[in-house]
Amino acid sequence: MGKDSRTRGLGARHEERRRQIAEALLAMIDLHGLDAVSLRDVAAGAEVSLGAVQHYFRSKDEMLLFALDYISEQGTDRVRRSLSLGGQSPRAVLRGILAELVPGDDRRRAELRIATAFTARSLVNPKLADHLRAGYAALHEVLVLLIRQAQDAGEVSAGPDPERAAAALFALAEGLGTHVLIGHGSPETALAVLDEHLDRLFATAP
């Protein structure tokens, strides 16, 4: 193990403190947008001094990158948990994951507002884009896996290409989420559209 992973001794609280600051940052991004937050705002939100923030992050960009990784990890954790949690059909798992992309409650709404902010920033920040893309790729693979499982279980016909189907589902949910986020359509309608699409995918030809 490297020195960064120790749980006792010097620097033990380091990562925890970074997460705490990142959470303050993410909350402010949700409230005021990514570009409206200053390091001083973050410091105030985390109830630490500006110097403390600077101690834990060498630059603002580094802080942003860490925060993106942090919230991405939260998402993948949720997905992982949803996968390992048995007793659910592939379709239910699939729906649960895709529903995370639609702002149906305050948590999802906040997360998706933050994600949208990072997406926009990624268009002019290659490093950020790399990390964001990695998250997308990971989620895509999970969707492919689930569709394959459903095909193996006979819940989805062997016809459709899992890659294509995953890309379609992913994009559909993402688009629906964006639309709901800006007030174009309700979460209920969005989920209905999503379910309709799942119905078609899971309609095993007689």
Add this chain to the structure above:
Amino acid sequence: MGKDSRTRGLGARHEERRRQIAEALLAMIDLHGLDAVSLRDVAAGAEVSLGAVQHYFRSKDEMLLFALDYISEQGTDRVRRSLSLGGQSPRAVLRGILAELVPGDDRRRAELRIATAFTARSLVNPKLADHLRAGYAALHEVLVLLIRQAQDAGEVSAGPDPERAAAALFALAEGLGTHVLIGHGSPETALAVLDEHLDRLFATAP
């Protein structure tokens, strides 16, 4: 007609000048993102002085709002032209419009980068959100209309609800566009997924 629409006399060039400045703004948003552009940058880009920009826009927010309306209008114009242009099947028209949401060339890419920037900003700027939402609603209505036409022409079965089908197509194209924009998937694959979806919609049951 009000005084704002005169084409001769005092203030005739007013709107034209505002558009010119807005175009400089939009170009910079594409290049550096919405929040990275300052009024001085815009002035330099439009090859006018800062005072000139201030003369035509009372504040930065007003300029942003105008620019959003301006680029939205360009989009609706393109849609209108595509609708009035005869000789195309409803499906072809539909595909043409939806393909505008996928960054398949430099123009589309620039427009969608700008749109993404405005979307993110809209999350913390209600006024901007109102205008953005209006554009979304307008495009949605066009899609509904086209699907209805296709149903009337027998190209699409009477089964699916046009509202739902439009919402799905819209969200799918939007999501695909976003994914391509950040480098998650190619425009070719995105269009293939879109066509697949159109195939299903236009598959009249035998």
Add this chain to the structure above:
DNA sequence: AGCAAATCAATACACCTGTACGGTAATGTA
């Protein structure tokens, strides 16, 4: 105890931001 690293705090700096203001020249109207 001694020492070094980590953890902050406070301050300063150079720069950029949107906006306000005062002035001048051009333009069209009566």
Add this chain to the structure above:
DNA sequence: TACATTACCGTACAGGTGTATTGATTTGCT
């Protein structure tokens, strides 16, 4: 020609920005 409006330009200002720096204090290992 007189006048009013428009169209700028240049500058100033108050405030915020990320970052660098310096120093004090705490922490934990040996």
